[in-house]
Amino acid sequence: MIFTNPKMTFTLFPHKIWRNPLQEQVGRGDILHYGDPQGEPALRDSISSYLRQFRGLRCTPEQIVIGGDQYTLSSLLALMLREYSDSLGFEDPGYHLLPSIFQRHGFRTVPLPLDKDGLNVERLIGSGAQVLYVSPSHQFPCGMTMPIARRMRLLEWALNNGGLLIEDDYDGEFRYHGRPIPSMQGLADHSPVVYMGSFAQSVSPALCLHYMVLPEALLPAYYRLKNELYLEHSASRLNQMALHDFMERGHFGRHLRRMRQLYERKHDAVIRSINRHFGDAAALSGRNAGFHLLLTVKSGGTEEELAAAARKADARIAPMGYTWWNRPSWTEPSFILGFGGIPEERIDDGIRALKEAWLD
Structure with a gap:
């Protein structure tokens, strides 16, 4: 995923x-x-x-x-x-x-x-x-x-x-x-x-x-x-x-309307799945627009450790650390959760795989 x-x-x-x-x-x-x-x-x-x-x-x-x-x-x-x-x-x-x-x-x-x-x-x-x-x-x-x-x-x-x-x-x-x-x-x-x-x-x-x-x-x-x-x-x-x-x-206008409706459904599905599987163990920011959400995980691991655990579960997700110019000495592990290319029917399975890799 x-x-x-x-x-x-x-x-x-x-x-x-x-x-x-x-x-x-x-x-x-x-x-x-x-x-x-x-x-x-x-x-x-x-x-x-x-x-x-x-x-x-x-x-x-x-x-x-x-x-x-x-x-x-x-x-x-x-x-x-x-x-x-x-x-x-x-x-x-x-x-x-x-x-x-x-x-x-x-x-x-x-x-x-x-x-x-x-x-x-x-x-x-x-x-x-x-x-x-x-x-x-x-x-x-x-x-x-x-x-x-x-x-x-x-x-x-x-x-x-x-x-x-x-x-x-x-x-x-x-x-x-x-x-x-x-x-x-x-x-x-x-x-x-x-x-x-x-x-x-x-x-x-x-x-x-x-x-x-x-x-x-x-x-x-x-x-x-x-x-x-x-x-x-x-x-x-x-x-x-x-x-x-x-x-x-x-x-162009018709195509844009169709794509906006599709990505809105994916956006909403990701939020529902995060709430269902992570509950209070994660926080989402950057809602209501674009093709990604920022997922902050309340876990004892680092971004690198969590990304490696996700890869073992056959899920790829990018830590946000590379976007810093002057990275703080410590931040909660956060990930850029892109949802644009994921089939709607696979979103919940993918979020569940992340939860099992990180929290179980």
């Missing part, structure tokens, strides 16, 4: 529907030429419309840059921001890819602690960081959703101090209970926010389609970089145009 994140479910992927726009694009002679380094204009228009309608962004197609992977976009962003800043603050624990890239580009990296609502603003103010990287919709790995009031405080910090926010909305489409919270980027006109998104979770990682929405003030820096480095398109033109057609014909 694999509880590692990110594992996804593709049993509901509309293969026949997807094949039609892809085959149509293959038949176009001009699709084999070089494309726009910023991304196909048609797809940027579709993404802009989608983000305005469903994620509350205030953006135009001209602000969107499409890339083939997170590394490419994060590296471009680091090169752009070297004109702007030399320091990056980020969540600790958190997702290491972007901070590590910025560090390799010469930025001073500043890990910042969390509280129950997300990143600790007081620690940010005293850090000296000028750029802040956060995941407010569903923090990785702790899973909290940042309240509107905290988001407004971060925007206020950026506006008052000439700062910049990088909002990673990696699974923002998947909220299961409670009212959706709009993106931080859309909370203010001309907000100092770089919004980063992807179709890896909502469609498929095999498409290699990611994007970022730049503030208008950063566009000149992007255009200078594009001309200086002779940038080429890094994402497949075939996939970009097929996805554009997929979105414009309404297939």
Whole structure:
């Protein structure tokens, strides 16, 4: 049983529907030429419309840059921001890819602690960081959703101090209970926010389609970089145009609704199973969104010992220890319980196997 994140479910992927726009694009002679380094204009228009309608962004197609992977976009962003800043603050624990890239580009990296609502603003103010990287919709790995009031405080910090926010909305489409919270980027006109998104979770990682929405003030820096480095398109033109057609014909919206319903059922089933098998011996956090929950176990073992015991029971689950930048001397053993790729009918058996490996 694999509880590692990110594992996804593709049993509901509309293969026949997807094949039609892809085959149509293959038949176009001009699709084999070089494309726009910023991304196909048609797809940027579709993404802009989608983000305005469903994620509350205030953006135009001209602000969107499409890339083939997170590394490419994060590296471009680091090169752009070297004109702007030399320091990056980020969540600790958190997702290491972007901070590590910025560090390799010469930025001073500043890990910042969390509280129950997300990143600790007081620690940010005293850090000296000028750029802040956060995941407010569903923090990785702790899973909290940042309240509107905290988001407004971060925007206020950026506006008052000439700062910049990088909002990673990696699974923002998947909220299961409670009212959706709009993106931080859309909370203010001309907000100092770089919004980063992807179709890896909502469609498929095999498409290699990611994007970022730049503030208008950063566009000149992007255009200078594009001309200086002779940038080429890094994402497949075939996939970009097929996805554009997929979105414009309404297939993306229908597929997203089906997948949200499926993952909601899995999310709820995991919570029921944890309550049934672990009771007070475990605690869950990060509910109501995304593809993982944080499972903290009240056990005498370490994360490494418990992970090894799970493997012996034929269950794979990732300790959250690798997400720390500055790991505390002691924390309760906690695990990133990914449920996206597990068949619904096997969830209870998998949770029971973990309980027997850890507590019996």
